[in-house]
Amino acid sequence: MSDKINILLVEDEADLSLIIRNTLTGQGFDVRTARDGEEGLRMFYAQKPDVLVADVMMPKMDGFTMVCQIRQTDILTPVLFLTARSAIDDVVEGFEIGANDYLKKPFGMKELIVRIRALAGRRPVQKPSEAVSYNIGNYTFNPETMRLDFAGTSQELSPREARILELLCTSKGETLYMKPLLLELWGDDDFFNSRSLQVFISKLRRRLESDPRIRIVNVRGEGYKLLVNE
Numbered sequence: 616m617s618d619k620i621n622i623l624l625v626e627d628e629a630d631l632s633l634i635i636r637n638t639l640t641g642q643g644f645d646v647r648t649a650r651d652g653e654e655g656l657r658m659f660y661a662q663k664p665d666v667l668v669a670d671v672m673m674p675k676m677d678g679f680t681m682v683c684q685i686r687q688t689d690i691l692t693p694v695l696f697l698t699a700r701s702a703i704d705d706v707v708e709g710f711e712i713g714a715n716d717y718l719k720k721p722f723g724m725k726e727l728i729v730r731i732r733a734l735a736g737r738r739p740v741q742k743p744s745e746a747v748s749y750n751i752g753n754y755t756f757n758p759e760t761m762r763l764d765f766a767g768t769s770q771e772l773s774p775r776e777a778r779i780l781e782l783l784c785t786s787k788g789e790t791l792y793m794k795p796l797l798l799e800l801w802g803d804d805d806f807f808n809s810r811s812l813q814v815f816i817s818k819l820r821r822r823l824e825s826d827p828r829i830r831i832v833n834v835r836g837e838g839y840k841l842l843v844n845e
Contacts, residue, residue, distance in 0.1 A: 618712060618729070619644060619645040619663060619665075620643075620644050620645065620665045620666065620671045620732070620735045621644075621647075621662065621664045621665045621666075622639060622643045622645065622646045622647070622664055622665065622667075622668060622731065623634070623647050623655065623658055623659055623662055623664035623667050623668070623731055624636060624639075624646055624647070624648045624649070624650075624651065624667040624668045624669075625648070625649045625651070625654075625655030625658075625664075625667070625668070625673065625678065625681065626648065626650075626668075626670045626672060626697065627650055627651055627670060627672075627673045627674055628670070631767075632648050632650075634724075635668075635724070635727070636648055638724045638727075638728075639727075639728070639731070642660065642728055642771050644731070647661070647664070649663055650673075651673045651674045651675040651676060652669075652673050652675055652677055652678060652680060652681035653671075653675040653834075654675075654682075655667075655669060655676075655681050656676065656681050656684060656685065656794060656795065656798065657798060657804070657832075658683055658742065659792075659798075660682075660795070660799055660802065661798075661799035661802065662762075663692075663757055664692065664710075665692070665693070665735050666693050666694075666695065666731050666735050667682070667692055667693070667694045667695070667698055668694075668695045668697060668727075669681065669682065669694065669695070669697065669729065670696075670697050670698065671696055671697070671698040671699075671705070671709070671776050672699070672727075678696060678698075679709065680710060681711055682694050682696075682712055682713055682714065683711075683712045683713070684792045684794060685713075686712060686713040686796050686797060687782065687785075687786055687791060687792060687795055687796075688782060688796065688799045689809070689825025690713065690745075693715045693716075693734035693735065694715050694716075695714070695716045695717070695730060695734060696709050696714050696717050696718070696804075697720060697722070698717065698719060699719070699720045700722060707766075713722045714763060716730055716733075716734060719807055720785050720840045721728040721738060747759070749784040751783075751784065751823065751826075751827045751829060751841070751843060752826035752828045752843050753765060753766065753821075753825075753826045754823060754825075754826060754829070755780075755813075756784065757782060758777050758778075758780070758781040758784075761773075761774065761776075761777040762839065763780075765822075765826070767824070772796055772817070772822070772824055774824075775815055776801055776819060777792060777798070778799075778800065779800070779815055779816070779819065780819055781838055782796065783819075783831065783839065783840075783841040784841065786840075786841070787841050787842075787843070788840065788841070788842065789837050789840065790834045790838050790839070790840050791839050791840065792837060792840045793809065793812065793837065793838040793839070793842075794838075796812065796838065797809065797812060800812075816831055816839060819831060828843055828844040828845070829841075829842070829843050830842045830844075831841075
């Protein structure tokens with residue numbers, strides 16, 4: 616088993632990406648690269664890196680949007696942003712969406728290496744999940760046992776149903792983005808997997824239909840949202 620630190624570098628400047636990759640590889644890191652946020656999002660779920668290093672301003676999907684979507688399903692992987700932007704609001708936004716560190720361009724390679732090693736060294740270990748249940752209207756959902764209880768009755772969910780419902784619960788009232796969900800559950804965000812996700816959403820709607828206050832709504836082109844009218 617390799618003890619190398621696995622890095623995913625998402626940077627659209629080809630020359631800078633090559634310099635960083637060669638430098639980090641020469642220091643014993645295992646480095647994969649992506650050229651934009653969309654490619655970075657796909658590679659994140661395929662590679663499961665130890666540290667994510669990402670530019671902020673990128674084509675197709677910017678770094679903030681990419682990390683915001685990743686944080687819906689992964690809160691542990693350390694993220695280091697590289698940016699030419701220095702406004703305090705940008706720095707605050709980066710930390711609010713889940714960044715662990717920030718490095719302003721231009722930067723020295725030694726400083727980058729030190730920061731990556733520090734992030735990799737304090738990466739939290741996934742602890743066994745404590746018994747957590749969610750109240751969804753008059754339902755109670757336990758993601759560990761995958762059971763959905765209502766008025767003395769109990770339904771057993773499939774693993775994928777349970778994971779989707781858990782993520783809807785953790786982002787209750789906010790959009791659960793489709794792309795990271797597809798990449799986590801199926802490893803691919805193609806059309807056929809999107810249709811499969813729609814089937815699972817329909818199943819969950821039927822399972823929750825005994826409480827009319829509960830809705831799982833489509834957010835067109837983006838994902839789904841769990842709403843409960845109190």
